[in-house]
Amino acid sequence: MDTQLAVRAREITKCFGDVVALDGVDLDLAQGQVHGLVGPNGAGKTTLLGLLLGLAVPDGGRLEVLGRPAGRVLAAPAGVAGFVDGPGLYPSLTARQNLAALAALRGRDRRDPRIDEALAEVGLTEVADDKARGFSLGMRQRLGLAAALLTGPRLLVLDEPANGLDPAGKQHVHRVLARLAEEGTTVVLSSHRMDDLEALCSEVTILATGRVRFSGPLGKLAAENRELEYRLLASDPAAARRIAAAAEGVRVLEEAAPWRGAEALVVRALVPALDGLTAALAREDVALRELAPVVSPLEAAFLALTEEPEESEGPEESEDSGYEEDDR
Ligand SMILES: Nc1ncnc2c1ncn2[C@@H]1O[C@H](COP(=O)(O)OP(=O)(O)OP(=O)(O)O)[C@@H](O)[C@H]1O
Numbered sequence: 001m002d003t004q005l006a007v008r009a010r011e012i013t014k015c016f017g018d019v020v021a022l023d024g025v026d027l028d029l030a031q032g033q034v035h036g037l038v039g040p041n042g043a044g045k046t047t048l049l050g051l052l053l054g055l056a057v058p059d060g061g062r063l064e065v066l067g068r069p070a071g072r073v074l075a076a077p078a079g080v081a082g083f084v085d086g087p088g089l090y091p092s093l094t095a096r097q098n099l100a101a102l103a104a105l106r107g108r109d110r111r112d113p114r115i116d117e118a119l120a121e122v123g124l125t126e127v128a129d130d131k132a133r134g135f136s137l138g139m140r141q142r143l144g145l146a147a148a149l150l151t152g153p154r155l156l157v158l159d160e161p162a163n164g165l166d167p168a169g170k171q172h173v174h175r176v177l178a179r180l181a182e183e184g185t186t187v188v189l190s191s192h193r194m195d196d197l198e199a200l201c202s203e204v205t206i207l208a209t210g211r212v213r214f215s216g217p218l219g220k221l222a223a224e225n226r227e228l229e230y231r232l233l234a235s236d237p238a239a240a241r242r243i244a245a246a247a248e249g250v251r252v253l254e255e256a257a258p259w260r261g262a263e264a265l266v267v268r269a270l271v272p273a274l275d276g277l278t279a280a281l282a283r284e285d286v287a288l289r290e291l292a293p294v295v296s297p298l299e300a301a302f303l304a305l306t307e308e309p310e311e312s313e314g315p316e317e318s319e320d321s322g323y324e325e326d327d328r
Helices: 045-052 095-105 113-121 137-150 167-182 194-200 218-224 237-246 271-283 297-307 315-321
Strands: 005-016 019-030 034-038 060-065 080-083 155-159 186-190 203-208 211-217 228-234 251-253 265-269 288-293
Touching: 005 045, 005 186, 019 045, 019 186, 019 203, 019 211, 034 045, 034 167, 034 194, 045 060, 045 080, 045 155, 045 186, 080 137, 095 113, 095 137, 113 137, 113 167, 137 155, 137 167, 167 186, 167 194, 194 297, 203 218, 203 297, 211 218, 211 297, 218 297, 228 237, 228 271, 237 251, 237 265, 237 271, 265 271, 271 288
Parallel strands: 034 186, 034 203, 080 155, 155 186
Antiparallel strands: 005 019, 005 060, 203 211, 228 265, 228 288, 251 265
Protein backbone atom coordinates (compact mmCIF):
# COMPACT_ATOMS: atom_id res chain seq x y z
CA MET A 1 0.00 0.00 0.00
CA ASP A 2 1.23 3.47 -0.88
CA THR A 3 1.65 5.33 2.41
CA GLN A 4 1.86 8.68 0.63
CA LEU A 5 -1.79 8.43 -0.34
CA ALA A 6 -4.48 9.76 1.99
CA VAL A 7 -7.15 8.04 -0.08
CA ARG A 8 -6.88 5.12 -2.44
CA ALA A 9 -10.11 3.98 -4.04
CA ARG A 10 -10.36 1.21 -6.59
CA GLU A 11 -13.45 0.18 -8.53
CA ILE A 12 -15.80 1.68 -5.96
CA THR A 13 -19.47 1.10 -6.61
CA LYS A 14 -22.46 2.36 -4.66
CA CYS A 15 -26.12 1.90 -5.54
CA PHE A 16 -29.31 3.22 -4.05
CA GLY A 17 -31.95 0.78 -5.23
CA ASP A 18 -31.82 0.91 -9.02
CA VAL A 19 -29.74 4.09 -9.04
CA VAL A 20 -26.04 3.53 -9.62
CA ALA A 21 -24.50 6.50 -7.80
CA LEU A 22 -20.86 5.35 -8.19
CA ASP A 23 -19.84 3.00 -10.97
CA GLY A 24 -16.27 1.71 -10.68
CA VAL A 25 -14.60 4.83 -9.28
CA ASP A 26 -10.82 4.96 -8.89
CA LEU A 27 -9.36 7.85 -6.90
CA ASP A 28 -5.91 8.62 -5.51
CA LEU A 29 -5.48 11.55 -3.14
CA ALA A 30 -1.91 12.38 -2.23
CA GLN A 31 -1.16 13.71 1.24
CA GLY A 32 -1.25 17.49 1.50
CA GLN A 33 -3.18 17.94 -1.69
CA VAL A 34 -6.29 20.06 -2.24
CA HIS A 35 -8.41 17.97 -4.57
CA GLY A 36 -11.59 19.19 -6.23
CA LEU A 37 -14.55 17.03 -7.17
CA VAL A 38 -16.65 18.41 -9.94
CA GLY A 39 -19.60 17.07 -11.87
CA PRO A 40 -23.19 17.76 -12.82
CA ASN A 41 -26.04 17.33 -10.35
CA GLY A 42 -26.40 13.68 -9.42
CA ALA A 43 -22.89 12.77 -10.62
CA GLY A 44 -22.07 11.02 -7.34
CA LYS A 45 -19.89 13.65 -5.62
CA THR A 46 -21.75 13.68 -2.30
CA THR A 47 -21.98 9.90 -2.31
CA LEU A 48 -18.20 9.60 -2.77
CA LEU A 49 -17.45 12.17 -0.07
CA GLY A 50 -19.89 10.38 2.25
CA LEU A 51 -17.93 7.15 1.81
CA LEU A 52 -14.71 8.94 2.78
CA LEU A 53 -16.43 10.24 5.92
CA GLY A 54 -17.69 6.78 6.81
CA LEU A 55 -21.34 7.85 6.45
CA ALA A 56 -22.00 4.93 4.12
CA VAL A 57 -20.11 1.86 2.95
CA PRO A 58 -19.31 0.99 -0.67
CA ASP A 59 -21.17 -1.91 -2.28
CA GLY A 60 -18.04 -2.99 -4.10
CA GLY A 61 -14.40 -2.11 -4.63
CA ARG A 62 -11.57 -1.27 -2.26
CA LEU A 63 -11.30 1.92 -0.26
CA GLU A 64 -8.33 2.85 1.88
CA VAL A 65 -8.49 6.03 3.94
CA LEU A 66 -5.35 7.27 5.70
CA GLY A 67 -3.67 3.96 5.11
CA ARG A 68 -6.43 1.79 6.54
CA PRO A 69 -9.13 -0.19 4.76
CA ALA A 70 -12.44 1.59 5.15
CA GLY A 71 -15.95 0.51 4.58
CA ARG A 72 -16.87 -2.08 7.16
CA VAL A 73 -18.37 0.15 9.82
CA LEU A 74 -20.38 3.35 9.58
CA ALA A 75 -17.95 5.60 11.45
CA ALA A 76 -15.65 8.46 10.50
CA PRO A 77 -12.16 6.98 10.20
CA ALA A 78 -9.68 8.40 12.74
CA GLY A 79 -8.10 11.59 11.44
CA VAL A 80 -10.97 12.36 9.04
CA ALA A 81 -13.30 15.34 9.50
CA GLY A 82 -15.77 17.26 7.42
CA PHE A 83 -19.38 17.23 6.39
CA VAL A 84 -21.79 16.60 3.55
CA ASP A 85 -25.21 18.24 3.19
CA GLY A 86 -24.21 21.05 5.55
CA PRO A 87 -22.61 20.78 8.98
CA GLY A 88 -24.55 19.36 11.93
CA LEU A 89 -24.94 22.19 14.46
CA TYR A 90 -26.97 22.82 17.60
CA PRO A 91 -29.20 25.76 16.58
CA SER A 92 -29.96 26.88 20.15
CA LEU A 93 -26.26 27.18 21.06
CA THR A 94 -23.95 30.02 20.13
CA ALA A 95 -21.08 29.48 17.72
CA ARG A 96 -18.61 29.20 20.61
CA GLN A 97 -20.91 26.89 22.58
CA ASN A 98 -21.29 24.64 19.54
CA LEU A 99 -17.53 24.19 19.37
CA ALA A 100 -17.28 23.79 23.16
CA ALA A 101 -19.91 21.04 23.01
CA LEU A 102 -17.96 19.26 20.28
CA ALA A 103 -14.74 19.59 22.31
CA ALA A 104 -16.52 18.13 25.36
CA LEU A 105 -17.86 15.23 23.27
CA ARG A 106 -14.28 14.41 22.41
CA GLY A 107 -13.26 14.56 26.05
CA ARG A 108 -11.52 17.91 25.70
CA ASP A 109 -11.73 21.05 27.80
CA ARG A 110 -14.79 23.19 26.89
CA ARG A 111 -12.50 26.24 27.18
CA ASP A 112 -9.92 24.84 24.80
CA PRO A 113 -8.07 27.94 23.45
CA ARG A 114 -8.22 26.38 19.99
CA ILE A 115 -11.95 27.14 19.92
CA ASP A 116 -11.32 30.89 19.70
CA GLU A 117 -8.46 30.32 17.27
CA ALA A 118 -10.72 28.28 15.00
CA LEU A 119 -13.48 30.90 15.16
CA ALA A 120 -10.95 33.60 14.24
CA GLU A 121 -9.58 31.54 11.38
CA VAL A 122 -12.98 31.25 9.72
CA GLY A 123 -13.84 34.91 10.47
CA LEU A 124 -16.60 34.29 13.04
CA THR A 125 -15.05 36.02 16.09
CA GLU A 126 -17.57 38.85 16.02
CA VAL A 127 -20.56 36.50 16.05
CA ALA A 128 -19.02 33.92 18.40
CA ASP A 129 -21.72 34.57 21.02
CA ASP A 130 -24.67 34.60 18.59
CA LYS A 131 -26.92 31.58 18.35
CA ALA A 132 -26.31 29.35 15.34
CA ARG A 133 -30.08 29.42 14.67
CA GLY A 134 -29.78 32.90 13.18
CA PHE A 135 -26.73 32.10 11.07
CA SER A 136 -26.81 32.40 7.30
CA LEU A 137 -25.81 29.42 5.14
CA GLY A 138 -22.32 30.88 4.67
CA MET A 139 -21.88 31.38 8.42
CA ARG A 140 -23.04 27.82 9.13
CA GLN A 141 -20.57 26.51 6.56
CA ARG A 142 -17.76 28.44 8.24
CA LEU A 143 -18.78 27.20 11.69
CA GLY A 144 -18.78 23.66 10.32
CA LEU A 145 -15.26 24.21 9.04
CA ALA A 146 -14.17 25.57 12.45
CA ALA A 147 -15.60 22.42 14.05
CA ALA A 148 -13.61 20.26 11.64
CA LEU A 149 -10.43 22.27 12.37
CA LEU A 150 -10.72 21.51 16.07
CA THR A 151 -10.13 17.83 15.42
CA GLY A 152 -6.81 18.50 13.66
CA PRO A 153 -7.80 16.34 10.68
CA ARG A 154 -5.35 14.63 8.35
CA LEU A 155 -8.13 14.35 5.77
CA LEU A 156 -10.73 17.08 5.48
CA VAL A 157 -13.83 16.30 3.40
CA LEU A 158 -16.12 19.16 2.41
CA ASP A 159 -19.23 19.07 0.24
CA GLU A 160 -19.67 22.42 -1.49
CA PRO A 161 -18.02 24.44 1.30
CA ALA A 162 -18.27 27.67 -0.70
CA ASN A 163 -22.07 27.55 -0.79
CA GLY A 164 -23.53 30.79 0.48
CA LEU A 165 -20.17 32.40 1.18
CA ASP A 166 -19.68 36.10 0.53
CA PRO A 167 -16.28 37.18 -0.89
CA ALA A 168 -14.79 37.79 2.59
CA GLY A 169 -16.06 34.43 3.85
CA LYS A 170 -14.66 32.74 0.80
CA GLN A 171 -11.27 34.31 1.43
CA HIS A 172 -11.26 33.00 4.98
CA VAL A 173 -12.15 29.50 3.82
CA HIS A 174 -9.58 29.53 1.01
CA ARG A 175 -6.85 30.69 3.40
CA VAL A 176 -7.72 28.01 5.94
CA LEU A 177 -7.72 25.23 3.33
CA ALA A 178 -4.45 26.39 1.79
CA ARG A 179 -2.85 26.57 5.26
CA LEU A 180 -4.06 23.07 6.14
CA ALA A 181 -2.71 21.64 2.90
CA GLU A 182 0.65 23.32 3.48
CA GLU A 183 0.78 21.60 6.85
CA GLY A 184 0.12 18.23 5.24
CA THR A 185 -3.64 17.83 5.59
CA THR A 186 -5.32 16.42 2.52
CA VAL A 187 -8.41 18.38 1.54
CA VAL A 188 -11.06 17.06 -0.80
CA LEU A 189 -14.00 19.26 -1.67
CA SER A 190 -16.79 19.37 -4.18
CA SER A 191 -17.94 22.51 -5.88
CA HIS A 192 -19.91 23.74 -8.84
CA ARG A 193 -17.70 26.85 -8.92
CA MET A 194 -14.91 26.27 -11.40
CA ASP A 195 -13.14 29.49 -10.42
CA ASP A 196 -12.99 28.36 -6.78
CA LEU A 197 -11.63 24.98 -7.76
CA GLU A 198 -9.03 26.53 -10.03
CA ALA A 199 -7.94 28.91 -7.29
CA LEU A 200 -7.67 26.20 -4.63
CA CYS A 201 -6.99 22.81 -6.11
CA SER A 202 -3.86 21.25 -7.52
CA GLU A 203 -5.82 18.27 -8.83
CA VAL A 204 -9.40 17.65 -9.81
CA THR A 205 -11.64 14.71 -10.54
CA ILE A 206 -14.48 15.15 -12.97
CA LEU A 207 -17.36 12.77 -12.28
CA ALA A 208 -20.39 12.20 -14.47
CA THR A 209 -23.10 9.60 -13.90
CA GLY A 210 -21.01 7.90 -11.25
CA ARG A 211 -17.89 7.49 -13.36
CA VAL A 212 -14.53 9.25 -13.34
CA ARG A 213 -14.08 11.16 -16.60
CA PHE A 214 -10.80 12.77 -15.64
CA SER A 215 -8.57 12.72 -12.58
CA GLY A 216 -5.28 14.53 -12.34
CA PRO A 217 -3.49 17.86 -12.16
CA LEU A 218 -5.31 20.94 -13.40
CA GLY A 219 -2.33 21.69 -15.61
CA LYS A 220 -2.91 18.44 -17.46
CA LEU A 221 -6.36 19.62 -18.43
CA ALA A 222 -4.89 22.79 -19.86
CA ALA A 223 -1.99 21.16 -21.66
CA GLU A 224 -3.72 18.06 -22.97
CA ASN A 225 -7.02 19.65 -23.60
CA ARG A 226 -8.56 19.83 -26.98
CA GLU A 227 -8.12 23.28 -28.51
CA LEU A 228 -9.35 26.12 -26.33
CA GLU A 229 -10.45 29.61 -27.27
CA TYR A 230 -8.27 32.44 -26.00
CA ARG A 231 -8.91 36.16 -25.94
CA LEU A 232 -5.87 38.11 -27.01
CA LEU A 233 -5.24 41.83 -26.57
CA ALA A 234 -2.22 43.31 -28.30
CA SER A 235 -0.67 46.74 -28.78
CA ASP A 236 -1.40 46.57 -32.53
CA PRO A 237 -4.65 44.59 -33.08
CA ALA A 238 -4.38 44.58 -36.88
CA ALA A 239 -0.82 43.24 -36.84
CA ALA A 240 -1.79 40.70 -34.19
CA ARG A 241 -4.63 39.45 -36.38
CA ARG A 242 -2.29 39.11 -39.36
CA ILE A 243 0.38 37.26 -37.35
CA ALA A 244 -2.20 34.97 -35.71
CA ALA A 245 -3.73 34.11 -39.09
CA ALA A 246 -0.30 33.02 -40.34
CA ALA A 247 0.67 31.11 -37.17
CA GLU A 248 0.72 27.35 -37.43
CA GLY A 249 -2.05 25.58 -35.53
CA VAL A 250 -3.86 28.82 -34.70
CA ARG A 251 -7.34 29.63 -35.95
CA VAL A 252 -8.58 33.21 -35.74
CA LEU A 253 -12.27 33.37 -34.94
CA GLU A 254 -14.18 36.01 -36.79
CA GLU A 255 -16.73 36.70 -34.08
CA ALA A 256 -14.16 38.65 -32.05
CA ALA A 257 -15.86 41.38 -30.04
CA PRO A 258 -14.64 44.51 -28.29
CA TRP A 259 -13.36 43.62 -24.85
CA ARG A 260 -13.20 46.22 -22.09
CA GLY A 261 -13.00 49.01 -24.62
CA ALA A 262 -10.21 47.44 -26.68
CA GLU A 263 -10.24 45.43 -29.88
CA ALA A 264 -9.76 41.81 -28.88
CA LEU A 265 -8.87 38.86 -31.03
CA VAL A 266 -10.27 35.42 -30.29
CA VAL A 267 -8.08 32.54 -31.37
CA ARG A 268 -8.46 28.80 -31.07
CA ALA A 269 -5.35 26.72 -30.47
CA LEU A 270 -3.57 24.07 -28.47
CA VAL A 271 -1.04 25.34 -25.94
CA PRO A 272 2.08 24.65 -28.09
CA ALA A 273 0.58 26.57 -31.02
CA LEU A 274 -0.24 29.41 -28.67
CA ASP A 275 3.40 29.45 -27.54
CA GLY A 276 4.39 29.82 -31.18
CA LEU A 277 1.99 32.72 -31.62
CA THR A 278 3.25 34.66 -28.60
CA ALA A 279 6.84 34.20 -29.79
CA ALA A 280 5.85 35.41 -33.28
CA LEU A 281 4.16 38.50 -31.83
CA ALA A 282 7.30 39.33 -29.85
CA ARG A 283 9.51 38.88 -32.94
CA GLU A 284 7.41 41.47 -34.77
CA ASP A 285 7.44 43.90 -31.82
CA VAL A 286 3.74 43.50 -31.12
CA ALA A 287 3.23 43.67 -27.36
CA LEU A 288 0.90 41.16 -25.77
CA ARG A 289 -1.34 42.90 -23.26
CA GLU A 290 -3.66 40.06 -22.28
CA LEU A 291 -4.00 36.41 -23.19
CA ALA A 292 -6.57 34.34 -21.33
CA PRO A 293 -8.90 31.44 -22.06
CA VAL A 294 -12.42 32.63 -22.91
CA VAL A 295 -13.67 29.68 -20.89
CA SER A 296 -11.27 28.23 -18.31
CA PRO A 297 -9.63 24.86 -19.11
CA LEU A 298 -11.54 23.24 -16.26
CA GLU A 299 -14.87 24.60 -17.42
CA ALA A 300 -14.16 23.64 -21.03
CA ALA A 301 -13.19 20.11 -19.96
CA PHE A 302 -16.17 19.87 -17.68
CA LEU A 303 -18.56 20.88 -20.44
CA ALA A 304 -16.94 18.65 -23.04
CA LEU A 305 -16.81 15.60 -20.80
CA THR A 306 -20.18 15.88 -19.21
CA GLU A 307 -22.01 16.68 -22.43
CA GLU A 308 -20.56 13.65 -24.19
CA PRO A 309 -23.26 11.09 -24.87
CA GLU A 310 -22.82 7.72 -23.14
CA GLU A 311 -22.18 5.95 -26.48
CA SER A 312 -19.05 8.03 -27.08
CA GLU A 313 -17.22 6.44 -24.16
CA GLY A 314 -15.66 3.65 -26.22
CA PRO A 315 -11.87 3.46 -26.53
CA GLU A 316 -11.74 5.16 -29.92
CA GLU A 317 -13.64 8.23 -28.89
CA SER A 318 -11.93 8.58 -25.54
CA GLU A 319 -8.54 8.58 -27.27
CA ASP A 320 -9.70 11.34 -29.55
CA SER A 321 -11.14 13.35 -26.71
CA GLY A 322 -7.79 13.71 -24.97
CA TYR A 323 -9.56 13.41 -21.61
CA GLU A 324 -8.87 9.87 -20.64
CA GLU A 325 -8.96 9.03 -17.03
CA ASP A 326 -5.54 9.32 -15.46
CA ASP A 327 -4.02 5.89 -15.34
CA ARG A 328 -1.69 6.35 -12.41
N1 LIG B 1 -29.76 8.28 0.03
C1 LIG B 1 -30.08 8.14 -1.26
N2 LIG B 1 -31.14 7.43 -1.65
C2 LIG B 1 -31.45 7.29 -2.96
N3 LIG B 1 -30.74 7.82 -3.97
C3 LIG B 1 -29.67 8.54 -3.64
C4 LIG B 1 -29.28 8.74 -2.29
N4 LIG B 1 -28.16 9.51 -2.27
C5 LIG B 1 -27.87 9.78 -3.57
N5 LIG B 1 -28.78 9.19 -4.39
C6 LIG B 1 -28.76 9.24 -5.85
O1 LIG B 1 -27.44 8.92 -6.26
C7 LIG B 1 -27.05 9.75 -7.36
C8 LIG B 1 -25.80 10.55 -6.97
O2 LIG B 1 -26.17 11.51 -6.01
P1 LIG B 1 -25.13 12.49 -5.31
O3 LIG B 1 -25.90 13.27 -4.28
O4 LIG B 1 -23.96 11.73 -4.86
O5 LIG B 1 -24.72 13.44 -6.52
P2 LIG B 1 -23.95 14.84 -6.50
O6 LIG B 1 -22.92 14.77 -7.55
O7 LIG B 1 -23.50 15.16 -5.12
O8 LIG B 1 -25.09 15.84 -6.97
P3 LIG B 1 -25.34 17.42 -6.61
O9 LIG B 1 -24.36 18.19 -7.42
O10 LIG B 1 -26.74 17.62 -7.06
O11 LIG B 1 -25.16 17.57 -5.13
C9 LIG B 1 -28.25 10.62 -7.69
O12 LIG B 1 -28.96 10.00 -8.73
C10 LIG B 1 -29.04 10.61 -6.40
O13 LIG B 1 -30.41 10.80 -6.68
